[in-house]
Amino acid sequence: MNDGPAELDPLLAENVANWNSRVPVHLGPGGYEIEQYINDPTRVSQVVAFDQPMLGNLSGLSVVHLQCHIGTDTISLARLGAGEVVGIDFSDAALDAARDLAAQTGDNARFILSDVYRAAATVDQHFDLLYTSVGTICWLDDINQWAANVAGLLKPGGRFVFRDLHPVMWTYEEVDGQIVPHFPYWQQPDQPLSHECSESYVGTGTVASPRTNEWNHTVAEVLNALITSGLCIEHIEEYPGCDWQLFPSTIPEGSQYFLPEKLRDKLPVTWAITATKG
Numbered sequence: 001m002n003d004g005p006a007e008l009d010p011l012l013a014e015n016v017a018n019w020n021s022r023v024p025v026h027l028g029p030g031g032y033e034i035e036q037y038i039n040d041p042t043r044v045s046q047v048v049a050f051d052q053p054m055l056g057n058l059s060g061l062s063v064v065h066l067q068c069h070i071g072t073d074t075i076s077l078a079r080l081g082a083g084e085v086v087g088i089d090f091s092d093a094a095l096d097a098a099r100d101l102a103a104q105t106g107d108n109a110r111f112i113l114s115d116v117y118r119a120a121a122t123v124d125q126h127f128d129l130l131y132t133s134v135g136t137i138c139w140l141d142d143i144n145q146w147a148a149n150v151a152g153l154l155k156p157g158g159r160f161v162f163r164d165l166h167p168v169m170w171t172y173e174e175v176d177g178q179i180v181p182h183f184p185y186w187q188q189p190d191q192p193l194s195h196e197c198s199e200s201y202v203g204t205g206t207v208a209s210p211r212t213n214e215w216n217h218t219v220a221e222v223l224n225a226l227i228t229s230g231l232c233i234e235h236i237e238e239y240p241g242c243d244w245q246l247f248p249s250t251i252p253e254g255s256q257y258f259l260p261e262k263l264r265d266k267l268p269v270t271w272a273i274t275a276t277k278g
């Protein structure tokens with residue numbers, strides 16, 4: 001276990017407080033629909049279902065899920081046949097919810113409290129596959145420490161599967177009904193984008209600790225960090241859709257949201273990377 005958020009950098013400690021206070025909102029009305037996982041033992045999250053072709057056959061594999069939140073994606077990995085699944089997150093409230101969910105569903109998943117930067121040392125185990133997706137690296141100020149921990153959690157030959165908001169799309173904002181470049185692409189660790197927002201991306205409740213600090217990481221920074229940590233990049237994908245309502249004017253279609261027609265084929269919205277530890 002880690003020594004708790006008190007030892008974290010103050011900006012990351014603010015993020016812990018924010019994520020802890022999102023948990024009751026995500027468990028409540030309009031949230032992650034936890035009861036659907038309890039009522040239907042075959043239910044797999046839309047995020048994991050989207051990533052299933054990249055994940056491949058999980059049968060019998062040991063899988064670590066970094067930034068697992070309340071465990072809906074984590075138990076989805078178990079439901080796809082993984083032999084062992086470990087979720088890691090720095091929010092104790094999220095892990096309480098994840099453990100409670102796994103206890104209710106009977107899925108074989110364990111959860112360990114750690115921030116990303118101490119994950120490899122805390123868990124001290126090597127896995128066949130590391131999965132992390134949708135709302136992950138924007139919460140980290142140091143992409144090199146992230147990549148070092150990714151590599152540190154994998155066995156030699158182990159696979160890495162990542163999908164998240166595209167670093168180019170990260171710079172966009174909807175201003176007066178127009179989706180326009182607004183935030184810096186290149187961002188310094190000591191210059192986070194800090195916001196106060198008492199709503200979360202799902203759920204109707206109020207987020208009690210509304211302050212967040214986020215960082216963009218460029219395409220080059222992410223790829224170079226992975227390469228430097230010893231990963232061999234296998235494949236990169238770019239997608240026109242997003243898993244959540246990114247802007248008020250994004251258009252829902254199936255399980256994803258797309259940019260308005262005039263921008264739809266002009267900008268990447270999310271991206272994915274698969275890699276193998278050498």
Ligand SMILES: C[S@@+](CC[C@H](N)C(=O)[O-])C[C@H]1O[C@@H](n2cnc3c(N)ncnc32)[C@H](O)[C@@H]1O
Pocket residue numbers: 012015019020047067068069070071072073088089090091094114115116117133134135136139140
């Ligand atoms: C958007 S959620 C996870 C995405 C996942 N797809 C989901 O929706 O369940 C982001 C998670 O990252 C965790 N997180 C943020 N910064 C972290 C850090 N430095 N170390 C560990 N976990 C972190 C938060 O606590 C939160 O549970």
